[in-house]
Amino acid sequence: xxxxxxxxxxxxxxxxxxxxxxxxxxxxxxxxxxxxxxxxxxxxxxxxxxxxxxxxxxxxxxxxxxxxxxxxxxxxxxxxxxxxxxxxxxxxxxxxxxxxxxxxxxxxxxxxxxxxxxxxxxxxxxxxxxxxxxxxxxxxxxxxxxxxxxxxxxxxxxxxxxxxxxxxxxxxxxxxxxxxxxxxxxxxxxxxxxxxxxxxxxxxxxxxxxxxxxxxxxxxxxxxxxxxxxxxxxxxxxxxxxxxxxxxxxxxxxxxxxxxxxxxxxxxxxxxxxxxxxxxxxxxxxxxxxxxxxxxxxxxxxxxxxxxxxxxxxxxxxxxxxxxxxxxxxxxxxxxxxxxxxxxxxxxxxxxxxxxxxxxxxxxxxxxxxxxxxxxxxxxxxxxxxxxxxxxxxxxxxxxxxxxxxxxx
RNA sequence: GCCGGGGUAGGGUAGUGGUUAUCCUCAGGGAUUGUGGUUCCCUGGACUCGGGUUCAAAUCUCGGCCCCGGCCCCA
Numbered sequence: 001x002x003x004x005x006x007x008x009x010x011x012x013x014x015x016x017x018x019x020x021x022x023x024x025x026x027x028x029x030x031x032x033x034x035x036x037x038x039x040x041x042x043x044x045x046x047x048x049x050x051x052x053x054x055x056x057x058x059x060x061x062x063x064x065x066x067x068x069x070x071x072x073x074x075x076x077x078x079x080x081x082x083x084x085x086x087x088x089x090x091x092x093x094x095x096x097x098x099x100x101x102x103x104x105x106x107x108x109x110x111x112x113x114x115x116x117x118x119x120x121x122x123x124x125x126x127x128x129x130x131x132x133x134x135x136x137x138x139x140x141x142x143x144x145x146x147x148x149x150x151x152x153x154x155x156x157x158x159x160x161x162x163x164x165x166x167x168x169x170x171x172x173x174x175x176x177x178x179x180x181x182x183x184x185x186x187x188x189x190x191x192x193x194x195x196x197x198x199x200x201x202x203x204x205x206x207x208x209x210x211x212x213x214x215x216x217x218x219x220x221x222x223x224x225x226x227x228x229x230x231x232x233x234x235x236x237x238x239x240x241x242x243x244x245x246x247x248x249x250x251x252x253x254x255x256x257x258x259x260x261x262x263x264x265x266x267x268x269x270x271x272x273x274x275x276x277x278x279x280x281x282x283x284x285x286x287x288x289x290x291x292x293x294x295x296x297x298x299x300x301x302x303x304x305x306x307x308x309x310x311x312x313x314x315x316x317x318x319x320x321x322x323x324x325x326x327x328x329x330x331x332x333x334x335x336x337x338x339x340x341x342x343x344x345x346x347x348x349x350x351x352x353x354x355x356x357x358x359x360x361x362x363x364x365x366x367x368x369x370x371x372x373x374x375x376x377x378x379x380x381x382x383x384x385x386x387x388x389x390x391x392x393x394x395x396x397x398x399x400x401x402x403x404x405x406x407x408x409x
Numbered sequence: 410g411c412c413g414g415g416g417u418a419g420g421g422u423a424g425u426g427g428u429u430a431u432c433c434u435c436a437g438g439g440a441u442u443g444u445g446g447u448u449c450c451c452u453g454g455a456c457u458c459g460g461g462u463u464c465a466a467a468u469c470u471c472g473g474c475c476c477c478g479g480c481c482c483c484a
Contacts, residue, residue: 006475052484053484060483076484107484110410112478112479113478253484299484354441354442355444356444358443362444363445363446371443383443387445390445
């Protein structure tokens with residue numbers, strides 16, 4: 001027997017239908033905000049991802065060389081390809097551009113709860129609206145999508161400007177180190193790093209900034225920054241919409257990728273991998289050879305959404321099982337077609353089973369049995385039987401279809 | 410890459426070196442050739458893989474693979 005590759009999953013129909021239901025809800029929410037769905041290739045030139053994330057990322061990706069010698073990689077996330085697509089194709093589209101996607105992504109990582117080597121990411125990108133209104137819209141959209149899907153989560157929103165302002169005098173590599181410590185809440189490491197470079201004076205404002213829960217508090221610590229008005233306007237919009245969130249100026253989210261607003265969300269029922277969404281403002285287009293246009297977006301871990309929501313409820317669709325005999329086979333196919341044309345999931349017996357066997361099978365797999373035997377074929381009727389109650393009646397096909405649609409009664 | 414816990418039919422399980430590996434569920438068939446569900450009968454299906462110890466391994470041991478939890482990472 002061949003096992004599936006490590007970190008991959010199979011989905012049976014009950015779970016798959018549940019996933020599709022949630023996908024549809026999320027797509028619809030995005031659509032309502034004007035975010036239209038796009039699709040990019042499953043694999044791209046490796047360079048797209050190393051440009052964005054550095055050469056070290058290769059060991060975390062599924063990479064391969066194709067028969068033409070091209071160095072390719074299965075996509076490890078959604079944003080890079082979307083911005084690549086924007087640079088390639090969307091220069092003439094009127095802005096802002098609102099796009100969303102649901103992509104299968106691949107990362108060579110150790111699987112654990114909520115983390116797989118093949119996973120799905122629902123993302124949205126707003127390109128060319130580098131404004132506080134744009135930042136606010138992306139956050140509100142993300143919240144709408146997650147709540148529509150039924151997820152309960154904690155939302156944390158921040159902005160990189162205050163922290164970068166405090167760290168403005170530090171050398172680039174030291175700044176990265178300090179921010180990495182802050183990201184991991186490693187305060188001992190933070191103190192040691194600052195002391196080592198003679199900037200222990202920064203420890204107090206940094207820890208105070210992490211505790212700040214309003215823009216006013218943050219600016220009283222870091223002083224005035226050019227982004228102040230933008231941050232305040234964004235917060236004002238979010239508050240006007242009654243959004244539940246925590247302001248957190250300690251959010252770092254990777255190092256050089258995000259340029260302004262950043263946000264994260266954490267859901268229940270997940271283990272160590274409880275981050276369900278991450279996003280923020282960034283400027284990637286220029287890196288990929290386009291103009292320097294500001295963008296803002298997020299990625300939702302779709303599989304984590306599903307884990308957080310719990311087990312799939314069993315499917316409830318009415319199912320009709322058509323029971324027949326070899327002599328009435330053609331009639332049975334016609335009867336099944338009538339039910340299918342009405343949008344009813346209908347399964348016709350395909351095996352060499354007697355009436356009793358067919359009814360037995362119908363009792364396990366269907367809500368209704370529709371008998372299309374010789375007798376019915378001659379009179380153009382069917383015998384409709386509700387399997388939960390055992391009630392049955394012989395009637396014309398149209399009437400039987402209506403009966404199933406209206407739930408028998 | 411690292412640490413820990415696991416792996417017995419499709420699912421859930423019993424089995425601390427010794428007959429043909431237990432039970433439930435499930436699936437297929439029959440009792441019942443135009444009426445299922447209950448019941449009864451029959452059938453099918455498993456020791457994760459490989460090496461080692463032993464007269465004898467599901468059981469002890471080592472390693473691989475896979476699963477689960479955590480670390481690292483998380484674009």
